[in-house]
Amino acid sequence: MLIFPLKPQQASTFSVAWDHLFYFLTAITVFFSALIFAAIFIFAIKYRRRSKDEIPRQIEGNLKLELIWTIIPALLCVVMFVWASRLFIENSIPPAASTEVFVVAKQWMWKVQHPEGPREINDLHVPVGVPIKLTMTSEDVIHDFAVPAFRIKRDVVPGMYSTEWFEATSTGRFHLFCDQYCGMGHSHMVGWIDVMPQDEYARWLTSQMQAEPMAAAGQKLFNQLGCDSCHAQTGPKGPSLRGIVGQTIRMQNGQTRLVDDAFLREAIIDPQPIAGYPNVMPTFQGQVSEDQILQLIAYIKSLGGPPERKGTKP
Numbered sequence: 001m002l003i004f005p006l007k008p009q010q011a012s013t014f015s016v017a018w019d020h021l022f023y024f025l026t027a028i029t030v031f032f033s034a035l036i037f038a039a040i041f042i043f044a045i046k047y048r049r050r051s052k053d054e055i056p057r058q059i060e061g062n063l064k065l066e067l068i069w070t071i072i073p074a075l076l077c078v079v080m081f082v083w084a085s086r087l088f089i090e091n092s093i094p095p096a097a098s099t100e101v102f103v104v105a106k107q108w109m110w111k112v113q114h115p116e117g118p119r120e121i122n123d124l125h126v127p128v129g130v131p132i133k134l135t136m137t138s139e140d141v142i143h144d145f146a147v148p149a150f151r152i153k154r155d156v157v158p159g160m161y162s163t164e165w166f167e168a169t170s171t172g173r174f175h176l177f178c179d180q181y182c183g184m185g186h187s188h189m190v191g192w193i194d195v196m197p198q199d200e201y202a203r204w205l206t207s208q209m210q211a212e213p214m215a216a217a218g219q220k221l222f223n224q225l226g227c228d229s230c231h232a233q234t235g236p237k238g239p240s241l242r243g244i245v246g247q248t249i250r251m252q253n254g255q256t257r258l259v260d261d262a263f264l265r266e267a268i269i270d271p272q273p274i275a276g277y278p279n280v281m282p283t284f285q286g287q288v289s290e291d292q293i294l295q296l297i298a299y300i301k302s303l304g305g306p307p308e309r310k311g312t313k314p
């Protein structure tokens with residue numbers, strides 16, 4: 001084993017691809033640095049002044065040489081750009097069939113909720129070979145969810161959701177770090193990703209089943225907070241929330257918005273007037289934690305069925 005490991009383990013589908021890009025960039029950098037330094041030393045010696053009154057041959061320029069040193073680096077930059085963008089895009093779009101996990105960061109810990117109910121702190125259990133989509137937000141300052149062995153990192157920002165995904169390729173425990181300096185306890189904001197064989201993961205999930213599924217916890221909150229008094233199916237005051245996820249709705253100012261996690265979060269803490277309804281939805285800012293907002297959203301998403309409200313466009 002190396003005393004100073006040159007690279008972390010490769011444990012996700014991204015690891016190998018990112019490493020190849022990284023080696024390519026490193027090789028290009030080393031090659032051109034060496035070439036330039038060699039040229040400096042060789043020319044300094046070869047063209048040194050040999051006598052006091054020596055006047056060198058005057059050179060006006062060299063079109064061929066200038067074309068070469070413009071076109072080759074330009075082509076190399078295009079290769080780097082296309083290669084890196086492809087990986088970046090692949091990295092940014094979670095596959096539709098991903099398993100979802102919700103992460104709330106705070107000074108100084110990672111809180112994880114699985115839709116099935118289990119909650120964890122500084123620990124995330126996932127199955128191997130399955131794409132996992134993380135929906136993340138922060139309760140206070142900017143954090144960053146980084147797993148070097150998976151070659152993923154993404155800022156976790158208060159007031160919005162960021163997403164990140166990975167598919168682990170080997171079982172084991174992998175370090176989770178906060179990669180954004182977030183105050184005194186930043187260096188303690190570490191945890192583990194436990195990648196388990198799929199059957200073992202299924203057993204783990206059922207062993208944690210005393211925990212309430214997120215949607216059920218959300219339904220309780222929905223009633224406790226009085227959301228149901230306006231949003232019950234027959235409620236006159238607010239729109240029915242059944243089947244709204246994925247719909248496009250019209251706002252009073254004429255804009256249209258897609259109903260996704262980000263929209264639902266905003267609707268709860270900073271409601272905007274929606275076309276066709278009285279503008280009476282109170283803000284719940286400060287009354288619900290980020291974990292609870294995620295539960296409310298899980299509940300609203302679990303309300304399937306055809307939309308039963310005015311103003312929705314399929």
Ligand SMILES: [Cu+2]
Nearest residue numbers: 143178182189
């Ligand atoms: Cu942090």
